[in-house]
Amino acid sequence: MKTTSLAGFALTLAAAAFTLPAHATQMTIDGNFADWGVANNGTVSGWTPGSGILFTVDDQSNANNGYLNPGWGGQAYDAEALYLTWYTKLDGQTYLALGLITGHDPNTPTGGNNYGRGDFAIDFGRDGSFEFGVLTADRSSTLRQGDVVGTSNADWATGLWSAPGVYDPAHSSYVTKVNTGTDVGNASLVISSSFGNMGTLGGSHWFYEVEIPVAVFGGHWTGNSPTESFDVQWTMLCANDIIIVDPIPATVSEPASLALVLGAAGLACLARRRRT
Template sequence: MRRFWTLFWVVVFLWGLAAGASAITITVDGNLFVEEGEPDWGVDTSSFGENDNNWDPGVPGVFVWQEDEVGENDGFVDPGYGGQNYDVEAVLATFDANYLYVAIATGFPQIGREYGSDWYDAGDIAFDVGADGSWDYALVISTYVDGNDNREAEIDNSIQEVELRGFYKVFSWQGVSVSDHSVSNPFRMKSGTQKGTVDESKFYYVADDPDLPRYIIEAAIPLSLFDEPFTSIKIHWTMECGNDYGEVVAHTPEPASILLAGAGLFAVSMFLRRRRREG
């Protein structure tokens, strides 16, 4: 019987390990460093230049998209132009038991950018639950419209003020303003209903480098704000002109945990079978 309990606790331990395996601990503080006594994404940007930096910490369970490059001379950032000012450099995502964590690196500021007689605004972080091609939720990370902090949208069938850090189920989206850049859609929520608000301590959109236009957007979104549980989600961000965009698919750690639990149950059943044979 002692051997059974030993095996039992090994299975429980493996289960616990699997549940937490893919989650590094994130500190939502507007940077991606690992500082003393403070875990984080593990990306130290202090030595980063303007382009070609490695944003991937190489940690299992941290999903990374990166395209930190600006084309020679013409400032091409794909699909549009504009150089570092419009570069979307990286999108990182990971989970723990309660939150979806997202980090975005970009040359584009929260207030937006004035360009000639135009003004381009920062987009919402868009979420496609199931990564099935339908964009379902928006996290509002900028309430600026043409440089003024007075954004409104159709919420629950009436025109209302949009809340910074508001998390919305989206009914319809606004596309990017440059029609050639439709690959960068969606841009911002046009109509929807509010599911909740990300806490002030769980959201940052801050300058990361004194010498560069580079901003870090970091947020922790409670999984309880989503209507339905999910195993995969696509995360997307762009700006009004859609010069550049970033997109990553993240998977919850559950499948690994189920797999390991299954392996554990198999081991227990083999053990019991052997005991029966011996007894």
């Protein structure tokens, strides 16, 4: 699998950090990634977003018989880029925005060897416990697409793999979709139609765009800043490919400061992280 990590952009980000805005420009949640600064122009640089946006990119190459991580599936089950920022609107309300590009068709049914789309999972504290899910599809009569749901790990379905490359659905800990939990609010969610010419490898892609009012996070977020470190991940129901973006430590108040923090740490933590 070919991995294009943040490390390739680290020095540029660090040099620009003092001039980046505290937060990215407010997004229009319409399934169009142009306002994120992303471009389907057939180049590697097309993955890179505008300033003030945190991101992870992992454009697979169909190498190793379609192995992704932790499972197989090739382009059809590839989670390729995850973007994150937050901003405060004129009404004084702060929102967390997510953007996802994937080769997985969101209309894929679950059955046989096919697996549908998963939900966004948010882990405050980065301790492996997922406090919130953002639903990308209806999961029950009361948990519907766009709902933000308070969860424990017991509320989540899990994938096919107990470790990278180890098929063991009975013992998987890779969370995929919300089965149960407490509805705490609503996000705006739009999933685009398919598009091509993304990166150098081609194929069909889809873009998920999400905007979450941070008030739903309760004490995990105060004002326009998180009160603790957190990460966001997404995968499909088989968990063949998991993508994660890790925002800044809780002591830093704006996304643009990530480059400064990582630059001081020798860029050691900039590369993409997957759960193992």
